Amino acid sequence: MGITSAWSISAHDDAFIDTLAPRLLPLIAAERAEPSARRHWDRWQRRPLPDFRTWWAPFGRADGEEAEALASFHELTAAGSHIQRAYDGLSPSDDHSLVMDVWEQVRGSRDIFLAVQSKDFAVRSLFHAIGPGRAALLPGWCGNFLLTSAEVRQTLPAVERALAFTPEARAVAEDQDWLDCHEDEESVLDGPLRMWRQAATDGHGLCGVSVVIS
Template sequence: MGFTSVWSISSHPDSAIAELAPRLALALRADRAHPAARRRWEAWQRAPLPDHRSWYADREHEGAIDSFRALTRPGEHVDDVCNGITDPAFHVMEDVWEPEPDTADMFVSVHRKDHAVTALFHAVGPDRAALLPGWCGNVLLTAAGVRRTLPDVERALTFTREERARDWLDHGCRDEPVTDGPLRVWRSAAAAGRGICAVALNAG
């Protein structure tokens, strides 16, 4: 069965981050604290995966690959908040995306049958993924948090040509790659004194 996933990173004034925090910060912490998620993260930290082009035929690493995909797909609690399941009065479209119509302040990656965070984390590897704040693509930071974390984000998301080749999602000519968009928004938010909200969700 097919699915569509969305990963968005958007910058907002601290007042908007404060309004989002009661819903999203608790959900993010719940996904991060889940015992299965922690086990999957630690397993990936111990044993990075082979090149993604071998995954469908690789029986030796099949369990590790499945664990990594489960780790990097949208977290259950954040996904439920963003899709209005936890609170029917809240939805990511109306409460996160529409208040910030300037595309310069957003990165959005939409894909069928795959997840953008999976591609990015495989591209950067576990050591650099550990530098990224939040949990597996989900982040909620004030302007001060954005400024504080920018150096680590720059270290995590600055790539050689070979490292870029490990991002396997086909963006075509219209979409910004997952290896470019997150750092662009982080730098823009830091320069403008704004916070960041990043959410990964299943859209259908």
């Protein structure tokens, strides 16, 4: 059965970021602390995957060590269980929707980057395209983060090192980003950095969430 995923990065004032912090920050910390998540991350950091077009053999899926590395990376970059449980509400006593209630606070299209993918995850393609060294510069955990306006300004230099490219490096990253964008959609190589720069200029915080929506 296929899935539909969404990765959103939205800009908000600090007052709204503060209301999300008790809900989202413990979940991100829990995702990062999962022993399996750390194993997947460390494995990818030690040995990045090759060109995505080599991941599958001509007559079937990759096997052996390559198959294990690919499965590990897929687990790393899929929606985390803690964040996912918050998608439709954290508990029977809390009907706050971590994604829907956040999106409703967005004032206009310039204040959100949204990547909706069928049978895939936008964070997965981004991470493979930029590689583990650049991905390690991004705050939060695998696309999930919550930052005040001060933290946005503080992390912007690292995010620029992660997501700003020379023309040659950009070509390499584009070649390894397998997502197809329509004319009115932003690439995962463009949208996150735009949001960081814009939020830093506007004095806003940022909320990033990666979940399965159906």
